Amino acid sequence: MELELLEDQALILQSCMDGRYSVRELVNRLPMHSNKTVDLLKSLESSGLLAFEIDRSEASRGRPRKMAVVTELGAEFLGTFKKLERRRLLINDNEVRRVVEQVERDRRLEAIGVDLQQRMLEIIEFARLLRKH
């Protein structure tokens, strides 16, 4: 199974853990194409990770809403996914290049006698003042 698919499935499961949503609400809420959301919801239901319950809490006007509910298996799946997420790097190659450039910049500053501890405190103070105003 592709990692991106797993991430999308986990995103839906997490959303359903965080709140009680109908299919329409999930389609509007999730940052993905509506067709993809519906396909994923069907796939999650078929895999036993998600179930749909009729919402009986509202006045019975119009079509009853089906609310997505994470199953026990779905909760286990999400927990395992989160653990696996911690076992991989989160940075990308652009960030690696940026950090390497920062370290080279700091070395140049040190070479001309800049106190890095003092410089960092100045940066922090500058950022703090920005936040205050």
Next chain:
Amino acid sequence: MLLGALALPYYGRIRATEDVDMALCPDVALHPELLEKLNNELKQRQVEIVTPLSGTTPVLAWTDFENKVEGEFWLEPDGVPMQKEILDRRIRRRFDNFELWIIGPEDFIVNKLARPDRTPLDEDDVLSVLKKSGSTLDMDYLDRRAGESGVSGLLHSLQQKI
């Protein structure tokens, strides 16, 4: 002992941060009067205590709204059991008018990688230490500590990036 980004300028990159992370001596938990003194001191400074230290909560989280600073005082920092060899490797540094212990670079790396809420920023910080201080790090110690904290794979993958 200072943890987190404020420890960075001694062996990694410099960057802005609004967090103050400190490790407290675990014995503090055995002395309620010390905990009370710490909590009172923060209150007197108009600092809001988000989670107070207790027997079941080994972290004191606080927010200083006036100065826009957040902080966490840890009794059990992630991946850094407050043992003698870790204390032996900390470094003493002077700030404006006071001195402070700073976590050693190898333990800084393990602490960052062992955080359950690790972010890309934490990995950036680790990379900067590996890049800047790689030749002076005690690699045998770092490997052992990373293994003990279950972050060997993450460490080795980051080492291959630079």
